[in-house]
Amino acid sequence: MKKGSSSKDHGVLYLGIDLGTSRTSVSASNGVRDTVASFVGYPKDVISQKLLKRDVLFGSEAVKHRLSLDFFRPLEAGVLKASDEGGDFESNLRAATDLISEIIRLSQPRKDELVYAVIGVPAEASIRNKEVIIDAARKSVDSVMLCSEPFAVAYGLDWLEDVLVIDIGAGTVDLCRMHGTMPEDTDQVTMDTAGDFVDGRLAERIREEHPEAQFTVQMIKEMKERHSSVSDEMEPVVVRFPVGGKPTDFDITEAMRDSCREVIPPIVEGLGKLVATFDPEFQQRLKDRVLLAGGGSMVQGLDSAIEREMQRTLGGGRVLRIEEPIYGGANGALKIAHDMPAEFWEQLK
Amino acid sequence: MTFSDSENGLFSPEDIQRLMRIEYDRVIRYGISCCLMLVEVDRLGYLQDLYGVESKEKILQGITELLHTVTSDLEPVGCRQEDRILAVFPHATQEEAAAVARRLLEGARRLEFQSDGRSLRVTLSVGLAVAEAASGLNFDHFLRATEEAVTKAIDGGGDRSVECHPAAEPSPSSAGSPEPPEDTGSGGASASPGSEEPELQAVLGDEPAETGSAISEGLGKGAWADQIRTLFRRLGPRTPGLDRIENQVIKITEESLVSFDAHGEACEEDRRQIDILEGRVAKLKLMLDATEDELHRLALEKGVDPGIKSIYRSVQGLATDSGDYARKKDILGLIYEANLRLLEKLRGGA
Known part of the structure; x- marks a missing residue:
C-alpha cells in the first residue's frame, strides 16, 4: 500500500468520553478538553x-x-432513545451517531493517528443501549470500549477501594460501590431523580405559584444551572418570565431550593442500601469515602446536605466533591484508555 | 528461439506461422518427429478484467520469457496467437516435449507479477501434439489437434498439460499437474501402440488417483463404463469375482467423478469470486488513497487545521511501577473481556 496521509502510524490519540444526557465531554491525550450540550x-x-x-x-x-x-436530544434518562426500537428510532440513532462524531471532531484528532476511545455509560445501561453506542462510535474511531461512568470517575482519581461514587447527571443518578475490583450489578444503583427530574419539579412548582408566568423547560434548565442551591442561606433567585408579552420578575428562591433538595433522600437511601450490603467491618470506611461527581454535583451546598442526611439516616459519613464535575468522567475514561494494553485495543478493532 | 509477438519482432505472426508450416513439412519429409505446443494462461480474461490490459500483457510477456528459458535447447519457432502462445519444436520427441511442458508449468507457478501493489500468480494450460512422420497429416490438422488438447487442459481445471497424437483423440498427461486430472482423452491411449498395459494398471492398480485420468471428461456415464468393461474383458475369461470387481469399480468411479465435479465447480466459482472481490478492494483502496491525498492537499491549501498531535506515539499500557498495578491490571482485563463479549454479540447480530 502506498504510504500517504492515510496511513495511521504517527501516534495514538486516546479519548475519554462522558456521554451524558445533558452534556457530552471529551478529554484527549493531545491536551484538548471540550464539552457540548447533548x-x-x-x-x-x-x-x-x-x-x-x-x-x-x-x-x-x-x-x-x-x-x-x-x-x-438523543439521550434520555441516561440511555439512548434510539435503543428502545420505538418512536423516532432512526432519527435518534442518527443524532446519537452524529453527536459522537462531533465530540470526536472537537478533540481535534490528526488524520494519521490511531484513535482509541473509552466511553463512559450509565451504570445500568442495557446491553442494547451499549450496542448502539459502540456501533455509533466505531464509525469515528479505530477501537472503542465502554465502561460505567461512576467507575471511570473513581478510576480517574485512583480511588478504587472502599469508595462510594455518586454521579449526578441530567438523566440519571448513578451510585457505585468500589471495592478494589470491577463493580458488579449489585454494586451499582441507578435512579432517575437527576437533573431533568429537578427541572420538572421546579417547573411544576413555578406553574403552581405563578400560573401567569410563561416559560419553557429549556429556560428552567438554564436558571437551575445558574442558581441551583440547597443551602438555607442562599442568595435570592429572581428570574424574569414574560407575562402576556411583558417581562416580569419572579422570586423562585424557595421553589429552587425545595426542588433541588428532592434529590437528596433517594440518593442517601441508595447509599444506605449499598452500605448495608457491604462487609460490616468496612461499612464506616465506605461511608467516610463518598465521592460526589457529575454536573449535578455543582448544586451549591449539596455535599453538605447529603452529609447531614447521612448523619440523620446512616449515622454519619463524609462527602467529597470532585474538583472537575464536568470532566471527571471523561478524565477517568481517558486514564482507562491510557492504561489499557495494546493487545486489548487491537483485539477490539 | 525465434519468436514474434504482436508488438515487435522481425516477423509477423502470419510470417511465423508460414515458417512453422515449412518447418513442419520439412520434418515430416525427412521422417523425424515434431511437436506443437499451445500455451494459454488460466483465467487470463478475468485477470484482464480485474487488473487491466497492461497486466495481461505483462503476464504474457513473462510467460514468453519463461518459454525462452525452458526451451532454449530445443530451438523452437513461436508466436502469439491472440492471447495464446504457439510454438513448434522440430526434432523434439514426445518425452522431450512433455519435459518442456512440465518445466513450463512449474516455472509459471513460481512466477510472480505485480499489479496495483498486489502480487499475482498464474498457472498455465498446455496443449501438446506430437506428429509422427508416418501420420501424413498436414499442419492445419496438427494445429487443430493442439487446440483441442489445450481446451481439454483448460476444461480439466487448468495448471496441466494434455498431449495428443493428431491421428487420434487427445491422450492424458499428468505432467506437472498438482491435482488429479479430471478427465482426459481415452482415445489417445487406444491410438498409441503399447498403451493398454499402463491403462489397465491405472484401472486395476493401487493408485485410485490415476483412475480419474483414464476417463475422458467429455464421456458420459455409459461411455466411461464401457471403457472400464472393455479393459476388464481384456484381462481374460469372465469369472463371478471379476464381474463383481468390475461393477464395484464402475460404481466407485461414478461416485468419485460426481463428487469431484461438484467440488471442482464450487472451488472454481469461489476462486473466481475471491479474485473479483480482491480486485475490487484493491481498486477501492487506491481510490480512497487518492481521495485522501486530495483532501489533504486541499486542507493544506485552505489552511484547515490538521489537528493536534497526541503526546503518545505508541500504545502506553499500564506502567509496572503504577500504584495498585496488579489490581488495575485485573480490572482492565475485566473491562476488556466485557467489551469483547459485547463486540462479539454485535458482530454476531450483524
Whole structure:
C-alpha cells in the first residue's frame, strides 16, 4: 500500500468520553478538553438549511436555532432513545451517531493517528443501549470500549477501594460501590431523580405559584444551572418570565431550593442500601469515602446536605466533591484508555 | 528461439506461422518427429478484467520469457496467437516435449507479477501434439489437434498439460499437474501402440488417483463404463469375482467423478469470486488513497487545521511501577473481556 496521509502510524490519540444526557465531554491525550450540550438539530427544510449554512448543528447552537430545526436530544434518562426500537428510532440513532462524531471532531484528532476511545455509560445501561453506542462510535474511531461512568470517575482519581461514587447527571443518578475490583450489578444503583427530574419539579412548582408566568423547560434548565442551591442561606433567585408579552420578575428562591433538595433522600437511601450490603467491618470506611461527581454535583451546598442526611439516616459519613464535575468522567475514561494494553485495543478493532 | 509477438519482432505472426508450416513439412519429409505446443494462461480474461490490459500483457510477456528459458535447447519457432502462445519444436520427441511442458508449468507457478501493489500468480494450460512422420497429416490438422488438447487442459481445471497424437483423440498427461486430472482423452491411449498395459494398471492398480485420468471428461456415464468393461474383458475369461470387481469399480468411479465435479465447480466459482472481490478492494483502496491525498492537499491549501498531535506515539499500557498495578491490571482485563463479549454479540447480530 502506498504510504500517504492515510496511513495511521504517527501516534495514538486516546479519548475519554462522558456521554451524558445533558452534556457530552471529551478529554484527549493531545491536551484538548471540550464539552457540548447533548442536542442535535437538522434543518427542517431547504430554506433553513441555506440560512444556517450547515447540515447539522450541535449543542447551544442547536438550542438557539431549534425552531428551524428537527431537534433531538438523543439521550434520555441516561440511555439512548434510539435503543428502545420505538418512536423516532432512526432519527435518534442518527443524532446519537452524529453527536459522537462531533465530540470526536472537537478533540481535534490528526488524520494519521490511531484513535482509541473509552466511553463512559450509565451504570445500568442495557446491553442494547451499549450496542448502539459502540456501533455509533466505531464509525469515528479505530477501537472503542465502554465502561460505567461512576467507575471511570473513581478510576480517574485512583480511588478504587472502599469508595462510594455518586454521579449526578441530567438523566440519571448513578451510585457505585468500589471495592478494589470491577463493580458488579449489585454494586451499582441507578435512579432517575437527576437533573431533568429537578427541572420538572421546579417547573411544576413555578406553574403552581405563578400560573401567569410563561416559560419553557429549556429556560428552567438554564436558571437551575445558574442558581441551583440547597443551602438555607442562599442568595435570592429572581428570574424574569414574560407575562402576556411583558417581562416580569419572579422570586423562585424557595421553589429552587425545595426542588433541588428532592434529590437528596433517594440518593442517601441508595447509599444506605449499598452500605448495608457491604462487609460490616468496612461499612464506616465506605461511608467516610463518598465521592460526589457529575454536573449535578455543582448544586451549591449539596455535599453538605447529603452529609447531614447521612448523619440523620446512616449515622454519619463524609462527602467529597470532585474538583472537575464536568470532566471527571471523561478524565477517568481517558486514564482507562491510557492504561489499557495494546493487545486489548487491537483485539477490539 | 525465434519468436514474434504482436508488438515487435522481425516477423509477423502470419510470417511465423508460414515458417512453422515449412518447418513442419520439412520434418515430416525427412521422417523425424515434431511437436506443437499451445500455451494459454488460466483465467487470463478475468485477470484482464480485474487488473487491466497492461497486466495481461505483462503476464504474457513473462510467460514468453519463461518459454525462452525452458526451451532454449530445443530451438523452437513461436508466436502469439491472440492471447495464446504457439510454438513448434522440430526434432523434439514426445518425452522431450512433455519435459518442456512440465518445466513450463512449474516455472509459471513460481512466477510472480505485480499489479496495483498486489502480487499475482498464474498457472498455465498446455496443449501438446506430437506428429509422427508416418501420420501424413498436414499442419492445419496438427494445429487443430493442439487446440483441442489445450481446451481439454483448460476444461480439466487448468495448471496441466494434455498431449495428443493428431491421428487420434487427445491422450492424458499428468505432467506437472498438482491435482488429479479430471478427465482426459481415452482415445489417445487406444491410438498409441503399447498403451493398454499402463491403462489397465491405472484401472486395476493401487493408485485410485490415476483412475480419474483414464476417463475422458467429455464421456458420459455409459461411455466411461464401457471403457472400464472393455479393459476388464481384456484381462481374460469372465469369472463371478471379476464381474463383481468390475461393477464395484464402475460404481466407485461414478461416485468419485460426481463428487469431484461438484467440488471442482464450487472451488472454481469461489476462486473466481475471491479474485473479483480482491480486485475490487484493491481498486477501492487506491481510490480512497487518492481521495485522501486530495483532501489533504486541499486542507493544506485552505489552511484547515490538521489537528493536534497526541503526546503518545505508541500504545502506553499500564506502567509496572503504577500504584495498585496488579489490581488495575485485573480490572482492565475485566473491562476488556466485557467489551469483547459485547463486540462479539454485535458482530454476531450483524
